[in-house]
Amino acid sequence: MTAFDYDLFVIGGGSGGVRAGRLAASLGKRVAIAEEYRFGGTCVIRGCVPKKLFVYASQFPEHFEDAAGFGWQVGETSFDWTKLVAAKDREIARLEGLYRRGLENAGAEILETRAELVDAHTVRLVKTGQTVTAERILIATGGAPNPHAALPGHELCISSNEAFDLPELPRSILIAGGGYIAVEFANIFNGLGVDTTLIYRGKEILSRFDEDMRRGLHKAMEEKGIRIICTDVIEDVSKAPAGGLVARTLAGQTLAVDTVMLALGRDPNTQGLGLEAAGVEVTERGAIVVDEYSRSSVAHIFALGDVTDRVQLTPVAIHEAMCFIETEFRNNPTTPDLDLIATAVFSQPEIGTVGLSEEAACKRYPEIEVYRAEFRPMKATLSGRAEKMIMKLIVDSASRKVVGAHVLGHDAGEMAQLLGISLKAGCTKEDFDRTMAVHPTAAEELVTMYQPTYRVRNGERV
Ligand code: NDP
Numbered sequence: 001m002t003a004f005d006y007d008l009f010v011i012g013g014g015s016g017g018v019r020a021g022r023l024a025a026s027l028g029k030r031v032a033i034a035e036e037y038r039f040g041g042t043c044v045i046r047g048c049v050p051k052k053l054f055v056y057a058s059q060f061p062e063h064f065e066d067a068a069g070f071g072w073q074v075g076e077t078s079f080d081w082t083k084l085v086a087a088k089d090r091e092i093a094r095l096e097g098l099y100r101r102g103l104e105n106a107g108a109e110i111l112e113t114r115a116e117l118v119d120a121h122t123v124r125l126v127k128t129g130q131t132v133t134a135e136r137i138l139i140a141t142g143g144a145p146n147p148h149a150a151l152p153g154h155e156l157c158i159s160s161n162e163a164f165d166l167p168e169l170p171r172s173i174l175i176a177g178g179g180y181i182a183v184e185f186a187n188i189f190n191g192l193g194v195d196t197t198l199i200y201r202g203k204e205i206l207s208r209f210d211e212d213m214r215r216g217l218h219k220a221m222e223e224k225g226i227r228i229i230c231t232d233v234i235e236d237v238s239k240a241p242a243g244g245l246v247a248r249t250l251a252g253q254t255l256a257v258d259t260v261m262l263a264l265g266r267d268p269n270t271q272g273l274g275l276e277a278a279g280v281e282v283t284e285r286g287a288i289v290v291d292e293y294s295r296s297s298v299a300h301i302f303a304l305g306d307v308t309d310r311v312q313l314t315p316v317a318i319h320e321a322m323c324f325i326e327t328e329f330r331n332n333p334t335t336p337d338l339d340l341i342a343t344a345v346f347s348q349p350e351i352g353t354v355g356l357s358e359e360a361a362c363k364r365y366p367e368i369e370v371y372r373a374e375f376r377p378m379k380a381t382l383s384g385r386a387e388k389m390i391m392k393l394i395v396d397s398a399s400r401k402v403v404g405a406h407v408l409g410h411d412a413g414e415m416a417q418l419l420g421i422s423l424k425a426g427c428t429k430e431d432f433d434r435t436m437a438v439h440p441t442a443a444e445e446l447v448t449m450y451q452p453t454y455r456v457r458n459g460e461r462v
Helices: 015-026 041-046 048-070 081-106 180-191 211-223 314-329 358-364 378-383 412-424 429-433 443-447
Strands: 006-011 031-034 109-111 115-119 122-125 131-139 143-145 172-176 195-199 227-229 234-239 245-249 254-257 259-262 266-268 301-303 343-345 351-355 367-375 389-396 402-408 454-457
Touching: 006 015, 015 031, 015 041, 015 081, 015 131, 015 314, 041 048, 041 081, 048 081, 048 180, 048 378, 081 109, 172 180, 172 254, 180 195, 180 211, 180 343, 195 254, 211 227, 211 351, 211 358, 211 389, 211 402, 245 259, 343 412, 351 412, 358 367, 358 389, 358 402, 358 454, 389 429, 389 443, 402 412, 402 429, 412 443, 429 443
Parallel strands: 006 031, 006 131, 031 109, 131 301, 172 195, 172 259, 195 227
Antiparallel strands: 115 122, 122 131, 143 266, 234 245, 245 254, 343 351, 351 402, 367 389, 367 454, 389 402
C-alpha cells in the first residue's frame, strides 16, 4: 500500500486528460480526474466539434443554390440560429456523457471541481477545500483564447468561446486574426448570412501554410463576399451611440459592426494552478516546460496538450497522453512523434495539408520539384459555381520523397488524413505515380501529376 491517495491525479478533463485518466484506470491504477467546467475540453465543448457542426450549417445556402444546376428547385429557405445552437448543445451533451462514462467504466474517480497544486504531491479540491495526495500528477488544463487585454475595448469583443452561444446571430461581424479560428469562423458567419470582415496584421492569411493555399483561399473567401483586410490591426473598439460597435484600425479605417471577435491565438491555462508552490517551471507565456516524455521540472508531475508549448491540436494531446501511459504505467518509454502532422483548416473551401510548404522545402533542400494542379471540381460544372481546387506536391529532387502535400478544395481535410499516411511512410513521387487513380474523383489528381510544374534550385525557380 502506497502512502498516496491516488496513483495518478489528472487535472483537466479535456481530450488529453480524459485519455490518460481512462487508460491509467483501465490498467488498475487508482485514478482521480478533476474538471472545473465540463468533460470533453475545448475540442468537444467549444472547439473542433461544435465548429464542424457550424461549418455544415453554414454550407447549406450554397447547396441550395447549386441544386438548380442539377434540376432541383428548392423552395423558400430560412435559417433559425437558436435551433442550430440547441441542436449543437444536445450533441455536445451526448459526447460529454460518453467521455464521463468512459472514465467511470474504467474505474476513474470523477471530481467536478477545480483542482490546484498545494505542493509537489498534494492537490486541493477547490469546491470542498479538501486536499488529496497522488504519486503522479498530470496537468492537462488546455488553453484559453488570448483576451488581448492591451486592446482598448477588448472587453466589448467576443472570442470563439462566446461565438458558439450568441443569443442571436449578428448582422455583421469583424474578426481579428489570420489563423485557423479567424478563418474558419469568417467562413461560418459568412455562410450563415452575416456581413463578415476579417482583419489580419500580416500580408496574407494563414502564415506558415503554403503560399498557394493562402492566396487561393483568400481569393475564394473574397469571392464568397468576405471582406479581408491585411496589414492592419484594430486599434480600439468602442460602443456606437446608435448600438453596435465601432472598431478603429491602425491604418485609419472605421468599421461599424454588431460584433467584434478576437481570434489572436490561445494561451495556456496555468494561472492560479499552484505551479510555483509545486516547483513546476513555466515559460514566459505561462506554458508548462516539459521534456520529451511530457515530464515537467518536477519528476513526478507531467503535462500534456495545449498547456504545454508544443502543437495545439486535439490528436496531439491524445497521442501525448498515450505516450505518457506507455512510459509511466507500461514500462515502455515512448516519446510523442510530432513529425509530419497532417492538419485541416475547415474554411470554405477547406485546406488539407501535411509536411513542408514550398517555401519551407526550398530552405531545407537544394532542389525541389513542385507538382501543381488547379482545376474546376466536377460538381461545379453543373452547379455553375466559379470555384477552383488547387493540389500541390513538393518533392525533394535528391531523395525523390514527397515532403509536402497541400490541397485546397472540397474534402481536403479527408484527403490530408490519407496523404499523412503516405508521407509518414516516406513515399516517393514514383510511389504516387504507380498508384492507380480512383476515377472520377478530385483526389485522383494527386497520382496523375506526372511532370513537375517547375523546379526550385537554391531558391531560384528553374
Ligand atoms: P493561430 O495561432 O492559428 O492564429 C493566431 C492569429 O492571430 C495569427 O494570424 C496571428 O498572426 C494573429 N495574432 C497573434 N497575436 C496578434 C497580435 N498581437 N496582433 C494581431 N494579430 C495577432 O491561433 P488561433 O487562435 O486561430 O487557434 C489556436 C490554435 O488552435 C491553432 O494554432 C491550432 O493549432 C488550433 N486550432 C486548430 C484547428 C484545426 O485543426 N482545424 C481549428 C482551430 C484551432 P501571425 O500569423 O502573424 O502570427
